[in-house]
Amino acid sequence: MPTATNDVGVRRSRAxxxxxxxxxxxxxxxxxxxxxxxAMWVGGSLREGLYSFALMAGxxxxxxxxxxxxxxxxxxxxxxxxxxxxxDTRATAFAGSVVIGTLIVAWLVEVARxxxxxxxxxxxxxxxLAYLVGIGILRWRS
Amino acid sequence: xxxxxxxxxxxxxxxxxxxxRALGVSRQTINxxxxxxxxxxxxxxxxxARFFETTVEEVFHANGNE
Numbered sequence: 657m658p659t660a661t662n663d664v665g666v667r668r669s670r671a672x673x674x675x676x677x678x679x680x681x682x683x684x685x686x687x688x689x690x691x692x693x694x695a696m697w698v699g700g701s702l703r704e705g706l707y708s709f710a711l712m713a714g715x716x717x718x719x720x721x722x723x724x725x726x727x728x729x730x731x732x733x734x735x736x737x738x739x740x741x742x743x744d745t746r747a748t749a750f751a752g753s754v755v756i757g758t759l760i761v762a763w764l765v766e767v768a769r770x771x772x773x774x775x776x777x778x779x780x781x782x783x784x785l786a787y788l789v790g791i792g793i794l795r796w797r798s
Numbered sequence: 799x800x801x802x803x804x805x806x807x808x809x810x811x812x813x814x815x816x817x818x819r820a821l822g823v824s825r826q827t828i829n830x831x832x833x834x835x836x837x838x839x840x841x842x843x844x845x846x847a848r849f850f851e852t853t854v855e856e857v858f859h860a861n862g863n864e
Binding site for chain 2: 738739
């Protein structure tokens with residue numbers, strides 16, 4: 657087999673290397689589960705917190721051991737190549753659009769019912785501002 | 799974008815897995831390129847051309863401009 661570069665020329669940052677580690681997503685799921693447990697415990701719902709932690713730990717286990725699935729390896733990070741990064745970006749944009757659309761509809765419904773529209777107005781404003789900041793930064797960097 | 803990746807690969811008796819491993823991408827990405835569902839980035843297109851010891855223009859063809 658002719659030798660070809662393993663690296664297609666894209667330099668990876670340290671953060672990117674961490675993000676692409678197979679341990680990142682399982683660790684994130686465990687930390688999130690721990691946060692949910694702590695929050696629910698403080699809120700007086702220890703049993704629900706333990707269920708949530710068990711669910712997140714199971715998800716972490718699935719991510720860690722699901723090595724043959726392209727989807728799991730891509731989500732986990734270590735199987736993420738440029739095509740999966742594109743899929744991830746588009747999926748994130750789709751999810752963001754759905755959330756923003758939902759916020760707008762929820763805000764309109766709340767206003768129509770005579771309420772203030774909170775917290776949907778603030779969340780929508782944050783989403784819009786984040787989008788504008790993102791456009792500005794990405795324009796500046798590219 | 800139309801391409802000759804499958805023809806070049808099979809001419810050298812490589813599997814998609816071999817090519818994917820050499821280029822540091824997934825086998826599914828090679829499959830998507832061969833089926834023209836995914837247009838690779840310029841670095842990956844260059845790496846593919848180098849792998850097959852040819853040029854990008856010989857591997858990829860703009861639609862209707864072969």
